[in-house]
Amino acid sequence: MSLPPDDIAPYAARRHRLMERMRAAGGGIAVLATAPEAVRNRDAEYPYRHDSDFFYLTGFTEPEAWLVLIAGATDRALLFCRPRHVEHEIWEGKRFGPEAAAERFGFDDAHPIDALDELMPTLLMDQPTLYAPLAGNRRADGRLRRWLAAARESGRGGRLPPERQQDVAPILAEMRLIKDATEIAAMRRAAKISAGAHARAMRAARAGMREYELEAELLYEFRRQGAQSVAYNSIVAAGANACVLHYPAGDAVLRDGDLVLIDAGCEVDSYASDITRTFPVNGRYSGPQRALYDLTAAAQDAAVQATAPGRSCNDSHDAAVRVLAQGMLDLKLLKGSLDGVIESGAYSRYYMHRTGHWLGLDVHDVGDYRQPGPAQGGERPWRALQAGMMLTIEPGIYVRPADDVPEAYWNIGIRIEDDALVTDEGCELITRGVPVQAGEIEALMRE
Known part of the structure; x- marks a missing residue:
């Protein structure tokens, strides 16, 4: 298990600043994935390095993790991460798991990574703008497109997915300066x-x-x-x-x-x-x-x-x-x-x-x-x-x-x-x- 920062307050403050900016523009949902693991050769992987923007907002360094920020009447910060798994942890080291991660890193809630496909189409509903890194991680881009398509197909009773997409990378670049x-x-x-x-x-x-x-x-x-x-x-x-x-x-x-x-x-x-x-x-x-x-x-x-x-x-x-x-x-x-x-x-x-x-x-x-x-x-x-x-x-x-x-x-x-x-x-x-x-x-x- 990667050691968390001694003080998670700066990461929460950065999430708050981003959501303030989103709210000032009419509200919306931000979705960011951390970096994928990369195979070096055969079954050996390169040393893992998380995505910098993701880390800037979370302090979380495990692979297979997503951050969702909802800026509206009530701000919410959600984490999706790998669940605890006894066998995998024998080989790869201890994981936080959703419950411990939410508490230790200051998220409003956390879910297993496997729940993404089920929950994301619903989370996208009624959000005027989707903030995400555009043309970034190809795998992440593909999943976002699928969630948007699923949200459009299931839209009923006046509920709609985001009408606009905004590249979040330039906003975070300004913050990181x-x-x-x-x-x-x-x-x-x-x-x-x-x-x-x-x-x-x-x-x-x-x-x-x-x-x-x-x-x-x-x-x-x-x-x-x-x-x-x-x-x-x-x-x-x-x-x-x-x-x-x-x-x-x-x-x-x-x-x-x-x-x-x-x-x-x-x-x-x-x-x-x-x-x-x-x-x-x-x-x-x-x-x-x-x-x-x-x-x-x-x-x-x-x-x-x-x-x-x-x-x-x-x-x-x-x-x-x-x-x-x-x-x-x-x-x-x-x-x-x-x-x-x-x-x-x-x-x-x-x-x-x-x-x-x-x-x-x-x-x-x-x-x-x-x-x-x-x-x-x-x-x-x-x-x-x-x-x-x-x-x-x-x-x-x-x-x-x-x-x-x-x-x-x-x-x-x-x-x-x-x-x-x-x-x-x-x-x-x-x-x-x-x-x-x-x-x-x-x-x-x-x-």
């Missing part, structure tokens, strides 16, 4: 554990090791400190591999004189962390490596200064690009003027990704980067940051061999990434438990 105290606490813990794992990998790195050996150091520290999972597959890229943005940890050998780029983070209580550091195998940056590293660090500093309430979520990217582009010109990686290489996009030869993304229950978390509402001049403006948002700040530079590129910079890939909580005053980098300045990294590796 602003983290509450429970979420921030989980993300702080994930950040602390991940920072410790990066520091461990720096101390362990030696010429002759392989990338997967450093990955093992990360995974060990994640689990040793209580993280339940990785937030994403770790990137451990030695030498030229760092110029591949999503390079998985492989068997390449760490060589004296090369850099190692590690992009890795753990998940704690379903919340992600996301850290990238780039450090020298031998504990000391060469001149060209230090020049590119310091440039990337300066770009991150500029992006951090541009991350504050009321600022556009794109301001940090613009700030980082301006610093990086000027550095590319200074180092003779590019020719021309600063405004020219930015306007033409010439800088993207060496910096081809955005400077950050939302972070939360998903490592690339939900939420629009543009302001809700109609477009202005053909495009909606960038969203303004608010206190409680969590995002990454991750500039980088990746130099591949080319005839017009100084050879000293060939095959150097550098990224620096931290997790930033937007505060009333600006932002707080919650992942600085591992050093970021080149001199501090060198000092750590000498320990």
